[in-house]
Amino acid sequence: MGNTTSNNATPTPTPTSNLQYQTLKLDIPQQALTAPITGPLSDNQILHVGVTFKIDPNTIKKFDNKGSDSSSTQNSGDLAKNLGISEQAYQQFKHYFGIKDATVNLNKTRTWMTIDIKAGSLATLMQTKFVTHKLNNRSFYTPDPNQMPKVPVQIAGAILAVSGLDNYSHPAxxxxxxxxxxxxxxxxxxxxxxxxxxxxxxxxxxxxxxxxxxxxxxxxxxxxxxxxxxxxxxxxxxxxxxxxxxxxxxxxxxxxxxxxxxxxxxxxxxxxxxxxxxxxxxxxxxxxxxxxxxxxxxxxxxxxxxxxxxxxxxxxxxxxxxxxxxxxxxxxxxxxxxxxxxxxxxxxxxxxxxxxxxxxxxxxxxxxxxxxxxxxxxxxxxxxxxxxxxxxxxxxxxxxxxxxxxxxxxxxxxxxxxxxxxxxxxxxxxxxxxxxxxxxxxxxxxxxxxxxxxxxxxxxxxxxxxxxxxxxxxxxxxxxxxxxxxxxxxxxxxxxxxxxxxxxxxxxxxxxxxxxxxxxxxxxxxxxxxxxxxxxxxxxxxxxxxxxxxxxxxxxxxxxxxxxxxxxxxxxxxxxxxxxxxxxx
Known part of the structure; x- marks a missing residue:
């Protein structure tokens, strides 16, 4: 996306044994996961993945004029800069996703990060595979239902949602x-x-x-x-x-x-x-x-x-x-x-x-x-x-x-x-x-x-x-x-x-x-x-x-x-x- 900080990162070191992993909660509908699998997703398929970071509800509410629908035009300033993750947390994410041929972008409010990466590279990183399904004459991909994606516990807590690991959602x-x-x-x-x-x-x-x-x-x-x-x-x-x-x-x-x-x-x-x-x-x-x-x-x-x-x-x-x-x-x-x-x-x-x-x-x-x-x-x-x-x-x-x-x-x-x-x-x-x-x-x-x-x-x-x-x-x-x-x-x-x-x-x-x-x-x-x-x-x-x-x-x-x-x-x-x-x- 435009106006972001872009980092073409270097290869990530091999994960050490002391890292603990947690399965991502993707909430993909069961009918999608159980749909017939027609084959693997190409390892060379470029995935545009979005990571939404949790925001502190108390932080955003203080910008909301206590829930009022009126706002003084004199109340300006960069109120959004403290909404998202810290610099330290971002560096952890960037390091984790920073493998060869991946591009990591963080928006200016630190609430949204995109990763452009080959499916094969992401599958290795997240300890999964990507497979294609067919349901009701429609083809889509998801992570392997028997091997859902994992991320380190150290960064999992900051994640609200990850999108783009599947394309099951019906197009708007x-x-x-x-x-x-x-x-x-x-x-x-x-x-x-x-x-x-x-x-x-x-x-x-x-x-x-x-x-x-x-x-x-x-x-x-x-x-x-x-x-x-x-x-x-x-x-x-x-x-x-x-x-x-x-x-x-x-x-x-x-x-x-x-x-x-x-x-x-x-x-x-x-x-x-x-x-x-x-x-x-x-x-x-x-x-x-x-x-x-x-x-x-x-x-x-x-x-x-x-x-x-x-x-x-x-x-x-x-x-x-x-x-x-x-x-x-x-x-x-x-x-x-x-x-x-x-x-x-x-x-x-x-x-x-x-x-x-x-x-x-x-x-x-x-x-x-x-x-x-x-x-x-x-x-x-x-x-x-x-x-x-x-x-x-x-x-x-x-x-x-x-x-x-x-x-x-x-x-x-x-x-x-x-x-x-x-x-x-x-x-x-x-x-x-x-x-x-x-x-x-x-x-x-x-x-x-x-x-x-x-x-x-x-x-x-x-x-x-x-x-x-x-x-x-x-x-x-x-x-x-x-x-x-x-x-x-x-x-x-x-x-x-x-x-x-x-x-x-x-x-x-x-x-x-x-x-x-x-x-x-x-x-x-x-x-x-x-x-x-x-x-x-x-x-x-x-x-x-x-x-x-x-x-x-x-x-x-x-x-x-x-x-x-x-x-x-x-x-x-x-x-x-x-x-x-x-x-x-």
Whole structure:
């Protein structure tokens, strides 16, 4: 990964007899370990392994303003530098993994280390073998189930998770799909007609324009006061595809984008979309529509290629998250927001991968004071991707993020909201999801309900329901996920999916934080503020409660519900409600 300390180490001495070894707890599902073995993994296969180090919970909590969601912009400094392992512990790790042809990298907060090493060398070091399996027409590798990896006891205690010793986790995937409008095809960026962004009459089907978002979700009052997201960072995590510059430039020109776009690339360049749909371009279009003065940073990597080459794509995803942690370790008062529009079936991801990503999201929230918005997925209540099999998508199910579901919004000619229901399509092809079934939502089986959700059950109706198990319920909120205007492959068209709803809400939060920082020298971060605002909703109405529709299994009911969470945001009401939580002057 970039901006790290790299060491091409010399051969490690032969381990001495006084070293004691401990078997790593990898928590690979039993069905993976017992799947038929098809042969050995090539000794020459390069493994990109990630080691997540434990952090002292008391250390990170002292950076969290005692759990508050507001943070003074004057409270800056390199708060993250003491989070991870000591220099002495790192030297032990480096010495242990420092064999020929291995590269060891430690990030600047000392919470994440990557090792690029040949499988044969790592197998010798960890006293194991790597074998390939086949299960349900899918091939993957794991350590030999009868000879699991070992590390010295002296360093084992510092390890929270090791990822990349297997690639069983089901690959995450971007969501959404694009329907081109044939009447709006152009040949080049130079001759793009911008009228489709303002002229609804030119569309043959109902399409949501930027003005519809602004009016329907309470952002118009901010624009009237000149708040367009200026000075605010919106960070994208795009591990699977890159954007097409000409398409993005055309859209930016049409919405009069005055912000900036920077790209940070790690672990290989992601693929350029070859079909109509482009996740990265969709995200950029939506952000430019809602916060046209924002500073956008697109963190991209080749996670899809890493998986195809036999790696664990979640290690690439964590490299991107850790790069953000490094980049903002001295700027914990930025009020930045993160948007992520991808996910995989929670039930098909190893515990080590879950723990790895979870700790990165915790650091970004508690230590670096960011809000992370993640698409809840487009397979409705069946996040497994198998119709009828309940499940949720990760990382949307992680308790440190704001899981964002989808709705079907209709507006009047002037942009005012006319109706809004939960997004689903029960008539879609049931053989495969194809990101078209509807708003992801349900109950996690991996993460217990966070405090801010548990403590809201008495004040927010619907949170405690017949499906509650004491585990994380999602989504937290929702936004328009159908008929969102976008520009791809030299065509105007409509984009659908929670992939559109997520950057919409994230960039709306960026606008709010800009106003908060200017007016009050504070900003808000994390998921708990949304629930705190709703608990006091009687006066300011921070949400539009969605009570119609379903996600094929769960119905949208009054109060919190599984298709749309707390509802869709009324950013003006949310802004007014959050002011009640500001420190007294």
């Amino acid at each position: 995937r971007p969501g959404g799909f694009f329907t081109p409008a044939s009447s709006h095809h152009t040949q080049s960026t130079a001759d793009v007609d911008c009228s489709p962004l303002t002229n609804k009459a030119g569309w043959t089907t109902p399409t949501l324009l930027p003005s519809d978002y602004i009016q329907s979700y309470g952002l118009a009052p901010f624009q009237k006061k000149g708040w367009y997201g200026q000075g605010q960072k919106v960070l994208l995590v795009e591990p699977y595809d890159t954007y097409i510059r000409n398409d993005v430039n055309a859209f930016f020109n049409c919405v009069n984008f005055k912000g900036t776009l920077k790209t940070v690339t790690l672990d290989g360049t992601p693929q350029v979309p070859t079909g109509f749909f482009d996740e990265s371009t969709l995200d950029l279009d939506v952000i430019a529509s809602v916060a046209p003065y924002a500073q956008i940073v697109d963190y991209q990597g080749d996670a899809g290629g890493a998986y195809q080459r036999g790696g664990d794509d979640f290690v690439v995803i964590n490299d991107l998250l850790q790069q953000i942690i490094d980049d903002y370790r001295n700027d914990t008062h930025s009020g930045a927001v993160i948007s992520m529009s991808f996910g995989g079936p929670e039930s098909e991801i190893t515990q080590n991968d879950l723990a790895m990503i979870n700790q990165s999201l915790q650091i970004l929230t508690e230590d670096e004071h960011m809000s992370i918005f993640v698409a809840s997925g487009d397979c409705a209540a069946f996040g497994t991707g198998s119709y009828g099999q309940l499940g949720v998508s990760f990382p949307a199910s992680d308790p440190w993020v704001v899981a964002t579901g989808g709705t079907m919004l209709k507006t009047e000619a002037n942009g005012q909201r006319a109706s809004e229901i939960a997004w689903s399509d029960s008539t879609a092809d049931h053989s495969t999801c194809n990101n078209s079934w509807g708003s992801g939502g349900g109950v996690s089986t991996a993460f217990k309900a966070p405090d801010w959700q548990q403590q809201s059950t008495s004040s927010i109706s619907g949170l405690q329901n017949q499906y509650s198990t004491g585990y994380r319920q999602l989504p937290d909120l929702a936004a328009a996920a159908t008929n969102n205007v976008c520009y791809m492959q030299n065509r105007w068209g409509a984009c659908d999916g929670t992939s559109a709803a997520t950057p919409l809400v994230a960039s709306g939060m960026a606008v709010l934080n800009g106003a908060f920082k200017y007016n009050f020298k504070h900003f808000f971060f994390g998921p708990s503020g949304w629930y705190a605002a709703q608990a006091k909703e009687a006066k300011y109405h921070p949400f539009y409660n969605i009570t119609k529709g379903d996600n094929i299994y769960y119905r949208a009911t009054p109060g919190w519900n599984y298709p749309t969470g707390l509802g869709t945001p009324n950013f003006l009401g949310f802004y007014q409600s959050l002011q009640q939580f500001l420190p007294h002057k």
